[in-house]
Amino acid sequence: MSKIFNCCVKKEVSKMESDKTDFIETPELKQNGVCPFSCDKVLDKHVKPNLKIKVPQPLKLKNHLVGEENYDNLHSHLEDVTSFSTKCSEAMCQSSIMDTPSRGDARTTDEIYRDAKSFLHEYFSSIRRQNSEAHISRLQEVERELRASGTYNLKTCELVFGAKLAWRNSTRCIGRIQWKKLQVFHCQEVSTARGMFEALCDHIKYATNRGNIRSAITIFRQRTDAAGAHDYRVWNPQLISYAGYREPDGTVLGDPARVEFTEVCMKLGWKPPRTAWDILPIVVSADGKEPEYFELPREIIMEVHMEHPNYPWFRDLGLRWYALPAVSNMRLDCGGLQFTATAFNGWYMGTEIACRNFCDANRLDILESVAMKMGLDTNSYVSLWKDKALVEVNIAVLHSFHRDNVSIVDHHSASEQFMKHLDNESRSRGGCPSDWIWIVPPMSSSLTAVFHQEMALYYIKPSYDYQEPAWKTHQWKTEGEKPRHRKFHFKQIARAVKFTSKLFSQALSKRIKATILYATETGKSEQYAKELGTIFGHVFNAQVFCMSDYDFFSIEHETLLLIVTSTFGNGEPPANGVDFANHLYQMLYSERKNQDEQNDSAGISKLPTPKTLMRTTSIMTPSIEYKRQLSRMESSKVGSFVEFKRQLTRLESNKSSIAGTSSVENIGPLSNVCYSVFALGSSAYPKFCNFGKTIDRVLEDLGGERLLDVSCGDEMCGLEQQFRTWASDIFHVACETFCLDENDMIKDAKKEFSKIPLTEETVRFGRPDNVPTIKTALENAFKKQLISCTVKENKNLGDVTADRTTVFLDLEANVKLKYEPGDHVGVMACNRKEIVDEVLNRLKGIDNYDKPLQLQLMKETLTPTGAIKTWEKHERIPAVTVRDIFTRFLDITTPPSTKLLKYLATACTDQNEAEYLRILIEDSTKYDDWRHHYYPHLAEVLAAVPTCRPHAALLAALLPPLQPRFYSISSTPLVDPTRIHVTVAVVVYKTQNGEGATHYGVCSTYLQNLTPNSELFVFIRRAPSFYMPQDISVPLILVGPGSGIAPFRGFWHHRRMQAKSSTQKPGPILLFFGARNRGMDLYKDEKQKLLQRGILSKSLLALSREKGESKKHVQALLEDEGEHITRMLTSEGGHFYVCGDCKMAEEVQHKLKAIIKVHANYTDEEVEDFLLSLMDENRYHEDIFGITLRTSIVHNTSRETAKRTRLESGQSIT
């Protein structure tokens, strides 16, 4: 990291807009004769200007108000810090001298590479990838690019990081607490002056945001040649500013600071209206070409007219100012590259307008006229008329901005925020380079906290640097020739862009990235996320990722993040969302720990760790956290509590001083990210949509800006419609948030909400290139490596008295398997032959179901020569026979979605049949009732509409994939690593509350019907949170009614094998099993043997429907053993395992809490804490099957509840 070290003095001076060379004598210089920051701590004795010397040690920085000391380590800790240069010497401090703007240096490729290397090191460190393969190959790529072209291009994510860092490093900016919250518009593709102007208009619109100002930067192409002959430049010092005209009498009409630039504009041909408030045109030059100027459309410029809350005459002064301060003449130096055309904005601090623009003697200079109006004596300094008038002008500015709801910050709040920023930076970075002279506000300086704070000034890259005005450096190509006058109104521009090229306009609006992340178990979230990707892709730069494929370290650099996720297990993430969730929880944990340390309250209360967060719903919302902080303080020192309350009140008031912008407390790592979550779930589960809701809150707690409240799609009731409503709402809000106007692309996107994207014309079966084996085809379709197994044994586990069938399968794999007891096996099932045949018989457009065919989709690609149509392979459905597609790849038993019904209606020739389907499509209540009462599979739906003949290829494309089913492994590899055992409860039920057709569970009946030597395909799914402890002496409590016993059979065999080869005594195992009747006491004989061998210490059985016996569930058995269980968990380090249906698991947890409360004599809070610590220590384990047991009861009650809730909340079900 290259840098220049400069010394700094603490002294209030005015910030001059021209060079000033006066020697400034500070109090410290007077006292000690040396500059406090250039003295012996950091410099050798005989320092000469620009001498390179080593920076050795931390620099002590004192706050003179509170007497606290801090150390700046940043300057000495940064890598390759070998030198700094300074303008100051031991004898003279020059730090108040304005920087001389430069043209930037002509850099050799070696120099560029050196800076690039150091920047990329910082970038890859920020995403925890330093020295990774990606880092090394990126460096090689940069080196190659540099060698070939003398420059290289930063990737957008790198530039976003660099631009934020440059803001963070801006020594003069007091508003840096917001540095992470910066929207970066990377305009690498813009190559014309007109393109630059349009991008700058976009910037103004986005940043102004109807007064709720957002920080943003637009960055055009970097310098590409050492001489700067192809530079891009924005000639305006600020994007919006008022012209200044020198009158013949020497006075100035308008803003005196802009006289020179106004003359440049006029020389270029600009014809000004010549009033005091003329907005200057935008002047830009692209690629070193001649500058062009463009009139800014007035409708995108927001101005505030000044009035005073108490002085009516103030309004008559006719003062106004623009809302958006956007500096456009600075150069961004990042990664060795010099971006000569940038426009950056934050929001105003009141004093910038009131003190500097209105009252500086060389600006509007209104002070005396204000003082006169106030009736002050302006003849004597002693009356302090200047100070009094200045305060009133400041009040007027703040008042007028607040009145119009335009963001602004007063200098006191800004100063406090900066102190907080210094503190943050000191903790996270070891220092914060700051220019005291610029940081201290131009009025009431010693009243602000920053005045009393020593600061260290040094310069770090990336940086924003001053540069010479473009009109002084531009190399004119055509001497004397004036560029053409461009005057466009915004609407005209939009029209012109539309006509020139649709592709070009897409490039323009697609600067804003939208990242869509999904996590799914059964594919629904993925399907929705992809649909969302198509919709957003019309307008945004949209990318869809599965959470497990997403580089989560990039999350801080996202702009718009949309999450579509289901919930699995018991309120947990789907498997492919686990790592993402962990990462977010880890981030949150670090943030909270940091906050706790800052508030000096570490250890007062227990923070939920990432592991706990993963397992519970105990995420604290900010308001809960706020209350908790208060109660913590209350219970500690009274003094600090008062101080804390005072701080919070102040922070609240700061919120209003930055009208409408996010609060200063909320500058978390994701403060730049706008987000919304669609959570899929089922209200049949106690933790309804828990994972989506949790992610939503975590994103908020990390500082993200929620665009829409989390939307919960309930599989029990109207899921599809809920998704469509949310998709449409979030699209609308996102367009509004990013100020994207109604245009063709947005209209196209909106069409997506209603149309079926696939039609009989755009889907077909084609000839396959090659035909894979079924195993390869399944592997490709489900992206899983499969294991081929043969059935060695398949037997019924119950006896004749059993009223349900549970089967045991012994499977032999053709390879040695790597698994642990607790893991699951995923089974690729087949649909029942009779249902497949009924469906195939109704298809049209196919004559041979047993010939391999490739499903193909038509793709349309827009090219400069027009749209090209091509046929592409369907990504999920491989080239197999149509019979195999409907047998192994498609889900034909889940009731069809409304989208599918919509198509089936169009495939009916009888209008009554079509109408029957249309009613279901249009009335979501009817659809939900129909779906849950009949739970019809596809063949049954087709039977109800006999004239419906769906097109085979289109139907295949519309159906969801047949998902693998999971089974807990009932064996251990210690017995035989080629064998897997499963315990399968066979699902058979009658629809219509037991009165209708018999339905057979796809996979359980497929498994039940497999005969010895049949082949099937499976894969292993790891479930590390359900593993046994390594130490065999640890006591285990196992609770698993019905097929929930499955993993425990693996456990006891594992313990048995471990005990054989260990000298250690195995710990006790308590087994709680439940069944309807004795005939379903699964593995009865085996359990008996293991009890005899001492592997099982106790095996308890609860019977719920045994004739002549009272009904008992496992929960009651637990109560019987309450004392024993409590001892095992509280003092013997025992592990608790629950397996089976979700409701049961929930009830067991409640019961366990009650037991511990009684036997350990805990309070409610202590029990909660104890359970959390069990989870945290990985001693409480759940393996949830879903709600397959008791399905109909659960379904019906939860559907009723869902309906009721929606009616009560006033939501229409239709």
Ligand SMILES: Cc1cc2nc3c(=O)[nH]c(=O)nc-3n(C[C@H](O)[C@H](O)[C@H](O)COP(=O)(O)OP(=O)(O)OC[C@H]3O[C@@H](n4cnc5c(N)ncnc54)[C@H](O)[C@@H]3O)c2cc1C
């Ligand atoms: C991690 C995990 C581990 C599992 N381990 C095991 C295990 O070890 N042993 C085991 O047997 N199962 C286990 N399961 C459940 C298993 O995966 C399957 O869900 C189960 O076998 C049913 O699948 P299926 O294809 O036979 O039924 P499906 O065709 O999927 O049919 C089940 C669906 O039918 C409907 N349904 C069921 N009963 C009724 C009813 N009475 N009224 C109306 N609708 C009804 C419901 O919508 C239900 O979801 C596990 C599940 C998970 C997630």
Ligand SMILES: Cc1cc2nc3c(=O)[nH]c(=O)nc-3n(C[C@H](O)[C@H](O)[C@H](O)COP(=O)(O)O)c2cc1C
């Ligand atoms: C084993 C299992 C456990 C589930 N657990 C929950 C749960 O705890 N909370 C919930 O709201 N939904 C739960 N669901 C319902 C799913 O979230 C729902 O089916 C969702 O639509 C699946 O979406 P996906 O296909 O994207 O995974 C569970 C479903 C299954 C099969």
